[in-house]
Structure formats: structure tokens, C-alpha cells
Amino acid sequence: MKRLLSCLLALGMLTGCMTAPVVPPIGMVYTNFEALLDIDYSQTDVSGKMGTSESFSILGLVAIGDASAAATADNASIDTIEHADYEFFNVLGVYQRYRTVVYGD
Numbered sequence: 001m002k003r004l005l006s007c008l009l010a011l012g013m014l015t016g017c018m019t020a021p022v023v024p025p026i027g028m029v030y031t032n033f034e035a036l037l038d039i040d041y042s043q044t045d046v047s048g049k050m051g052t053s054e055s056f057s058i059l060g061l062v063a064i065g066d067a068s069a070a071a072t073a074d075n076a077s078i079d080t081i082e083h084a085d086y087e088f089f090n091v092l093g094v095y096q097r098y099r100t101v102v103y104g105d
Helices: 001-018 069-075
Strands: 030-036 048-060 062-065 081-091 097-105
Touching: 048 069, 069 081, 069 097
Parallel strands: none
Antiparallel strands: 030 081, 048 062, 048 097, 081 097
16 A cells, blocks of 8 residues: 555656646647747737747657747847747657747837
8 A cells, every 4th residue: 555655646746747837738640739828918019020939859859949938039139028929839749849939029
């Protein structure tokens, strides 16, 4: 009984490592969608500049890129971020792409 409880506790602790603030619904074969990153729409204006940055994963073995909001804003010379979205693309877990999109001035 102690062993079972220990295993359940360890499993419960490990699941925390697999979650993130943004958890997309991932299809086993193919995933491609866009969603929002922010929830404050009080002064959202998407008519200004737009910038993107990406990170990639191949076979889940190698992951490269910088999809941070700072890198995204820097790529488009945005000083004030007004709105942020993200895009996720996955094919069989072999190739995955996470793209951050920010709007601002």
C-alpha cells in the first residue's frame, strides 16, 4: 500500500512538469490553430505594427528558437505591446512550431 501511494504521489508531482500557462489541444496526427495570449481587451487595438517570432521542435529531441514577447516586439520595432496571439502547428509530433504574434506601436 505504501508503494502504491508513493507511486501516485510521484506521478502527481511529475504531471506538474508537463503543464504550461498555454496548453493547446494537440491532435495526435495534425494540429494547426491560432489563439489569444492576453485576456485584457479594454484597450486592444490591432491596427498598429505586427511582429512574429517562432520556436521549433524536431522529433521532440531538438528545440530551437526564441518565441518570447520581447523577441517578437524587437523583430517588429514595437515599443508598446497592445495585444498578443499565438499559433501552434504539429505534424505527428515529428515537427512542431510555436509562433508568438504581437501587435502594438
